[in-house]
Amino acid sequence: MSHRAALLCGLAALLASGCFEGGGGAAKNLLLISLDTTRADHLSLYGYEHVTSPRIDAVAAAGHRFDAAYSVMPSTLPAHAAMFTSLHPRELGVRGNGMPVPSTAYTLAERLVEQGFATAAFVSAVPLHARLGLDQGFQHYDEPPVKRPGNETRTRALDWLRRQGEGRFFLFVHLYDPHTWYEAPESARTRFGAPGGRQPPARDFLRDASDLSPAMRKDAIAAYDAEIHFADAQVGALLDGLEALGLREDTLVVVTSDHGETLDELIDPYGYAFDHGEFLHGRELRIPLVMSLPPALDLPASGVHDTLVSLLDLMxxxxxxxxxxxxxxxxxxxxxxLLDGEGISPQPVYAERRRLTEEERRAPPSPWLQGDEMSVTSEDWHFVEAGGRPPELFDRLGDPQETRNLAAARPEVVARMQRLIDAWRASHALAEASGVPVDPEVLEALRSLGYATEGDAP
Ligand SMILES: [Zn+2]
Known part of the structure; x- marks a missing residue:
């Protein structure tokens, strides 16, 4: 019997018994940690030149590491909504921050609370505010008015964990530190030679960030790395807390991100820097994904997987x-x-740019910010269709930093990839937004963090 067959038998027994009795071929609990805005190639476990993520590296070394995990929209709420529903933002009607998750969505937390799990979410910033609908299924949803550093979030999460009894739980922890502005504590900054204060010092990415000097760009990247290191330390503290409570062996631990980040790569062509949501390059879409499996699962404890996977696969x-x-x-x-070493057939991953606001549609702040834009990632290629810019085609494995646009040189590949996008678009209906008005205070808090939102018609 294969590991997976044994697992399924265990599941059948579990379902028949109606309660969790330990072992039985299933994980008892789930701890899901999402590091906002964390691009995979800046984590040391993915080969980054600096040690930014020692604690996550250790989880990956002893567990499963996914080397080709992708987001489906580089925006915080849509990406988390995809993570929690296994639906694409296009089908869910959540195509930008401030567009609420519809109450008709069936979320992972709803599924688990129905099964008797204690469910709790500890989020670190207003894009995931409960009034935006991601709280569905969570018995406890803890959030700051605008944002808070990860150490505060993890302390509150561990307090909740200590109050739990013997039952099963789903704990979601969202750490916002690697999101602009980068302002990690001094201990993390000095490690990477990052200056104090908010980084980057200037930010009007939709119009022009080209006034950032090379030294300022270098400092901002160091500050970004420091934030990742700080968030990694919070992951470590959560794992230590889990261990101290004797829960580590029963808990499926997953660390991932909602999307990556454009650092200074697009300053010269587009005057765009230190943000995400508007471009669909690998740096904004490729995310870390590591899993630590409980021994009861009877699956290989570790593995490295290069198959394309996406946030939709998590639920x-x-x-x-x-x-x-x-x-x-x-x-x-x-x-x-994949965890069982059997492999799955390769499938492309489709991503979409956030929906532009009505104001941005009427008067795009930059010429490249007009029209819709989708990308498709295949085993060999990453293709971004023409929106307000020419199409882009990159050799996914040969040019992971996407420095050479091969669209002009490989028109036959461009045509094939565009057909994939056209077919996907045609078969995935565009859902209407939920139409639920968002609290003006939430919209104001979003704007204070630099998010583009639409008044009362998100
Ligand atoms: Zn985000």
């Missing part, structure tokens, strides 16, 4: 590992066969 994977069938209309697929 069906978690449900299977927790011993629960996926009853939601998941667009993603379970990664358990």
């Amino acid at each position: 069906p994977t978690f449900l299977e590992l927790l011993g629960l069938p996926c009853t939601a209309p998941c667009l993603g697929r379970s990664l358990v066969p």
Whole structure:
């Protein structure tokens, strides 16, 4: 019997018994940690030149590391909504920050609370505010008015964990530190030679960031790395707390991100820097994904996987590992066969740019910010269709930093990739926004962090 067959048998027994009795081929609990704005190539576990993520590196070394994990929209709420529903933002109607998750969505937390899990979320910034609908299914949802550093979030999460009894739990922790502005504590900054204060010092990315000197860009990147290191330390503290409570062995631990970040790569062509949401390059889409499996799962404890996977795959994977069938209309697929060393057939990953606000549509702040834009990532290529810019085609494995646009040289590949996008778009209906008005205070808090939002019609 394969590991996966054994797992499924264990699940059947678990379902028949109706309660979790330990072992049985399933994980008891789930701890999901999301590091906002964390691009995979700036983590040391993915080969970055500086040691930014020692604690996550250790999880990856002893567990499973996914080398080709991608977001489906480089915006915070849409990406998390995709993570929690296995639906693409386009189908969910959550195509930008401030566009609420519809109450009709069936979330991972709803699925788990129905099964008797204690569910709690500790988020660090207003894009994930409860009034934006990501709280569905969470019995406890803890959030700051605008944002807070990760050490405060993890302290509150661990306090909640200490109050739990013997039952199963789903704990979601969101760390916002690697999001602009970068302002890590001094201990983290000095490690990377980053200056104090807010970095980068100037920020009007939709119009022009080209006034950032090379020295300022270098400082801002060092400050970004410092924030990642600080967030990594919070991950470590959460794992230490889990261990101290004797829960580590029963808990499926997953660390990922909602999307990456453009640093200074696009200053020269577009005057764009230190942000995300408007471009669909690999630096904004490729995310870290590591999993630590409980021994009860009877799956290989570790593995490195280069198959393309996406945020949509998380919910069906978690449900299977927790011993629960996926009853939601998941667009993603379970990664358990990969964890079991069996492999899954390669599938492209489709990503979409955030929906522009009405104001941006009427008068784009920059010429490149007009029209819709999608990308598709295949095993060999990363293609961004023409929106307000010419199409871009990159050799995914040969040019991971995407420095050479091969669109003009490989028109046949461009045509093939565009057909993929056209077919995907045609078969994935554009859902209407939920139409739920958002609290003006939430919109104001979003704007204070630099998010583009639309008044009362998000
Ligand atoms: Zn984000």
